[in-house]
Amino acid sequence: MATLILASGAIITIGPMPITIIEVYCTILDKFVPGIFSIESMINTVVWQIRLPRVAGAISVGLGLGICGCVMQAVLKNPLASPFTLGISSGANFGVSLAAVFGITILGGPYFLIGNAFVFALLCSGVIIGLSGLKGATSETMVLAGIALNYLFQAMNQLFSYIASDEQRDVMRIWGMGSIGGLNWNSIMVIAVVSMICLPLLYSKAWDLNLMTVGDEAATSMGVNAGHVRIFVLVVSSLLVAALVAFVGVIGFIGLVAPHVARLILGSDHRYIIPAAGGLGAILFLFADVIAMNLFSPSTIPTGTVMSVIGVPFFLYLILRGRRKEYWS
Amino acid sequence: MIVKLSVKGLHFSYGSAEILRDVNLDIRDGQVVSIVGPNGSGKSTLIKCIDRILNPSKGEVIVDRQKVSGMKQMELARMIAYVPQNSLRVFPNTVFDVVLMGRRPHLGWREEARDEQKVWEVLGLLGIEDLALSLFTELSGGQQQKVLIARALAQETGVILLDEPTSNLDVWHQIDVMEILRTLVRSQDLTAIIAIHDLNTAARYSDTIIMMKGGKIFAAGRPEDVLTSENLAAVYGIHARVRNYDDIPHVIPLKQIPRKRGRV
Numbered sequence: 001m002a003t004l005i006l007a008s009g010a011i012i013t014i015g016p017m018p019i020t021i022i023e024v025y026c027t028i029l030d031k032f033v034p035g036i037f038s039i040e041s042m043i044n045t046v047v048w049q050i051r052l053p054r055v056a057g058a059i060s061v062g063l064g065l066g067i068c069g070c071v072m073q074a075v076l077k078n079p080l081a082s083p084f085t086l087g088i089s090s091g092a093n094f095g096v097s098l099a100a101v102f103g104i105t106i107l108g109g110p111y112f113l114i115g116n117a118f119v120f121a122l123l124c125s126g127v128i129i130g131l132s133g134l135k136g137a138t139s140e141t142m143v144l145a146g147i148a149l150n151y152l153f154q155a156m157n158q159l160f161s162y163i164a165s166d167e168q169r170d171v172m173r174i175w176g177m178g179s180i181g182g183l184n185w186n187s188i189m190v191i192a193v194v195s196m197i198c199l200p201l202l203y204s205k206a207w208d209l210n211l212m213t214v215g216d217e218a219a220t221s222m223g224v225n226a227g228h229v230r231i232f233v234l235v236v237s238s239l240l241v242a243a244l245v246a247f248v249g250v251i252g253f254i255g256l257v258a259p260h261v262a263r264l265i266l267g268s269d270h271r272y273i274i275p276a277a278g279g280l281g282a283i284l285f286l287f288a289d290v291i292a293m294n295l296f297s298p299s300t301i302p303t304g305t306v307m308s309v310i311g312v313p314f315f316l317y318l319i320l321r322g323r324r325k326e327y328w329s
Numbered sequence: 330m331i332v333k334l335s336v337k338g339l340h341f342s343y344g345s346a347e348i349l350r351d352v353n354l355d356i357r358d359g360q361v362v363s364i365v366g367p368n369g370s371g372k373s374t375l376i377k378c379i380d381r382i383l384n385p386s387k388g389e390v391i392v393d394r395q396k397v398s399g400m401k402q403m404e405l406a407r408m409i410a411y412v413p414q415n416s417l418r419v420f421p422n423t424v425f426d427v428v429l430m431g432r433r434p435h436l437g438w439r440e441e442a443r444d445e446q447k448v449w450e451v452l453g454l455l456g457i458e459d460l461a462l463s464l465f466t467e468l469s470g471g472q473q474q475k476v477l478i479a480r481a482l483a484q485e486t487g488v489i490l491l492d493e494p495t496s497n498l499d500v501w502h503q504i505d506v507m508e509i510l511r512t513l514v515r516s517q518d519l520t521a522i523i524a525i526h527d528l529n530t531a532a533r534y535s536d537t538i539i540m541m542k543g544g545k546i547f548a549a550g551r552p553e554d555v556l557t558s559e560n561l562a563a564v565y566g567i568h569a570r571v572r573n574y575d576d577i578p579h580v581i582p583l584k585q586i587p588r589k590r591g592r593v
């Protein structure tokens with residue numbers, strides 16, 4: 001937590017406009033206790049309107065995706081499960097393409113892209129959850145269905161980009177790469193509220209998730225209604241994921257890697273690894289975003305892209321090292 | 330006689346295939362009960378129905394005079410423990426964590442010193458303290474089976490169901506597990522219900538043997554009454570000789586009875 005605050009402070013200072021870390025904290029404090037410090041209005045604007053929303057956005061999105069990935073892996077008993085591999089992100093992406101290319105929208109107004117993304121993300125997880133309600137659908141079936149949907153939506157997106165105009169294609173491309181540049185205080189508020197409802201609900205199932213990692217039948221015999229917990233967790237986490245990807249686009253990888261790193265460090269108790277996956281997700285995302293903002297400064301590259309480029313080699317290194325026993329204990 | 334567990338008119342089907350047909354049982358407390366029968370005769374299914382892992386289509390299971398169907402999951406978990414034949418091994422849990430899971434029905438959010446003590450106690454009882462910090466996923470099949478038994482014992486229930494608990498164990502550990510179970514049953518009024526293939530082990534350690542065939546109870550009673558040449562011929566389709574050693578029936582299988590044409 002302290003690391004997070006310090007890192008955020010430091011990160012706000014980095015950017016096209018030079019600001020010192022002291023100035024950053026002064027600017028933030030000034031908002032709450034006005035009149036102590038003299039702040040240049042230019043710095044004030046940059047900190048409050050550009051840098052801070054980005055940092056807050058990165059933290060809340062990383063947190064949410066990390067935790068959702070963690071609980072999804074546990075209920076589906078599959079280390080490959082994540083919001084991305086289950087097709088939820090691609091579903092949202094498909095919703096955006098529909099809106100961009102055909103103008104088919106679910107919500108009107110300025111939020112039509114977001115509305116579409118949200119609805120299609122939910123649709124996708126709805127199919128997966130519906131499957132689990134069917135008798136005899138195992139968690140393997142659900143993961144396979146998610147992966148299949150992922151392919152389907154990706155193919156549809158590619159199809160759309162053929163028929164789209166250049167302008168439409170740009171909308172789709174930017175969204176598809178995932179970026180938190182578009183976040184403002186309003187959208188962050190929405191994300192924060194949804195997170196504050198969903199995350200405690202997910203965390204309250206930590207013990208049940210522990211038991212479910214050894215199998216549904218054993219979990220049932222130890223007092224956990226495995227079927228109900230699975231559906232509950234999937235519904236709550238897909239709501240949150242849908243809200244997140246609707247605002248920031250396709251961000252793969254973080255929901256996969258953050259839980260694994262948490263497991264590598266802390267073992268298998270979800271009472272600890274759920275918060276850890278969230279914290280790691282936030283930190284990873286924050287750093288990916290700094291790189292995204294500053295690597296080719298002054299132009300910024302999509303955070304999702306950076307995430308995968310730097311994250312994948314790191315992740316591969318970890319899982320190869322992680323097979324050593326001492327790493328786990 | 331105190332009836333610990335009774336099963337009344339139990340039916341179970343997977344889809345349209347009826348697996349259990351009208352199973353009735355009364356089991357006293359402080360007994361070791363073995364369920365024997367050929368592959369696919371419904372032993373595992375019966376055990377899962379008793380612990381409500383599967384929901385029977387008809388009939389009732391009653392533990393301590395309470396209907397299982399009306400109980401909360403956690404309540405049931407404090408009365409019946411279940412040892413599956415094997416366990417999922419996707420995520421790396423330490424042996425200690427796996428056994429601690431058995432304490433779940435007794436604790437709130439945090440485990441207390443008492444729970445950890447109980448875990449060490451059952452690990453000690455089964456002689457696997459030295460495995461406590463190893464990863465469950467990296468144990469041999471037999472070691473895993475002992476850990477799962479430890480987990481069920483940590484659950485501190487009156488009834489413990491075991492699905493082939495000795496199938497992966499060497500002779501020494503088979504005797505070890507059966508002795509531990511029998512001792513616990515005697516000393517703590519536990520009731521153990523064990524699905525098992527080894528007829529001689531069953532005969533040696535059980536008070537009651539239930540013999541199943543095609544989803545029905547074919548015979549039930551004391552080992553010497555159930556394990557007879559006639560029953561073995563009818564249920565398993567084998568010629569066998571049954572000899573008594575120290576008053577315990579001992580089955581010596583001889584050969585298969587040739588099957589009639591047309592039967593699968």
Ligand SMILES: Nc1ncnc2c1ncn2[C@@H]1O[C@H](COP(=O)(O)OP(=O)(O)OP(=O)(O)O)[C@@H](O)[C@H]1O
Pocket residue numbers: 343348366367368369370371372373374375
């Ligand atoms: N998940 C399932 N779906 C459909 N049928 C099943 C399922 N599990 C078991 N069965 C059927 O139920 C019957 C009884 O199975 P069960 O596992 O209870 O047998 P068992 O007596 O434990 O056999 P074994 O000695 O091989 O363990 C079998 O005919 C089997 O084909």
Ligand SMILES: [Mg+2]
Pocket residue numbers: 372373374492524
């Ligand atoms: Mg079986």
